[in-house]
Amino acid sequence: MSDIILLILQIIGYIFISIGTFFLLLASIGLLRMPDVYNRMQTATKATTLGSLSVLIGVGLIDLWWLPKSLIIAAFIVLTAPIGASALARASYKHGVKLWEGSVVDKYKEEKEED
Amino acid sequence: MDLFTIVSLILITIMIIAAIIAAEIKDLLSAAIASGVMSLVVSILFYMLQAPDVAITEAAIGAALSMAVMIFGIKSTKRWEK
């Protein structure tokens, strides 16, 4: 009985890992295709966070001994990746990197005009 | 050619390229960041050479503290090399 449960967990884990690698592939394609810094940064953080999270959960499900460790690593990725991305994007905005012509929202500029 | 050889050859190539960039670029900030990249790659090499203690130390110091100290130094002097 427990063997069947372990097998099902393993299959679910492999599915998670394939989803994760798919998102990592999408992130790297986006890194090559996107037009400006901010779009590239969005693909490099959002898709990569989701991809590495599902890879970590998949590894934890395949070998249950690793589950607590991989959950802790996942929590730290969730905590740190957005902070670094926001700091980098803000720094490049303040440094004067131009937005792409097709972008529609510029919240920083609106905030400056309101002041 | 086993996996160890291939991975370490790739990492050593990245390391040497980062060191050459740090040597030749005129922007000192970029040179500091290139030397930080070199330290990070070297810490992975330490881990592959079965030295986990040294790898932890190099990752914490070479990639974070040393680069930060260098950037503070560049901030209070000039950024561009003549």
Add this chain to the structure above:
Amino acid sequence: MKRVLALTLAILLFIVFAMAFAKIPFGEKMSNYPDYYNPIENQTSNMSLPQHYLTYGKNDTGATNMVTAVVVDYRGFDTLGEVTVLFLASTGVGSLMYVEDKVKRKVRRSNAVVETGSKLLFGFIILFGAYIFIHGHLTPGGGFPGGAVIASSFLLLYLAYPKFHAEHKKLNVSESLAGLTFVIVGLLGLIIAGYFLYNFLPFGLPTYLFSAGVIPVIYVAIGVKVGSELTGIVDAMMGVRE
């Protein structure tokens, strides 16, 4: 002209170094010496030094991590000297970067995400650094990496909050107390057994947290010392900000 000369010299040096290191084997097993009389073990032996450490280290020191055994126990006096070098360097940085007229530099506020996130992460990073140096005799790590991790957590606070300052008096007190602990443990060994840094506490069972005698005590002291010194260096290099 100077560039060409330097490049030629560099290539020549590269060839000389490469010829010198071509004879040293990479990744081979540690070779034995010819038989010699070992006065400490009172028998003939053919072990090289690392083999001796790896064979007898667990019984000699009680530590599981042999790097820690070499750093703190076999070469403990060297480590005291190295910590002194570190102290001198951080004192030098502090005295050179000291400014009397306090030129204040303008710093922009960082945004809310960075501030909140670094406040959350700061405690976790300090906890990780403490874990590294408390378990230095069992798992990879020890005082030097742990101190570096603690200093990098303070660096995070310095970067996120423009007005943050670590209190110099507290840094001084923790640094001097840690140095004193190291020397006092060494002197206690001298009093009890006649050797500086003698391991006078009971070894306990290997792979348990309370084992290896004085090694964890000294490594915790080194961790606190390295952490406060590197934080002091970061603080001094940061300068006065407004």
Add this chain to the structure above:
Amino acid sequence: MIPYYYLGSISLVVIGIYIVIAKKNLIKIIIGLDIMDTGVNLLLISVGYVKNATAPIENVPGPYVDPIPQALVLTAIVIGVSVMALALSIAIGIYKKTGTLELDEIMGVEE
């Protein structure tokens, strides 16, 4: 045939020596010293490596790598960063006094 790890670390050392000789900017020279430091550390660790061995932590059986170079390098890295901070603070002091970081201009200002 020289092992590739030795070649990599020797080239780091040589790049550092080249920077120290050819460049005139003080901070660039400090970066060169840092690169040299890293190269020497990598060389020491790779001399101590043993194939198919594990890290010298005796929870696991098996042959271990040489612990002595690791113990040397562990302290050398921490001392390296503090010495680098000392050198940088001296460079900042020189910049405050002379207003430049280029070596030949510093020699001209000094008189």
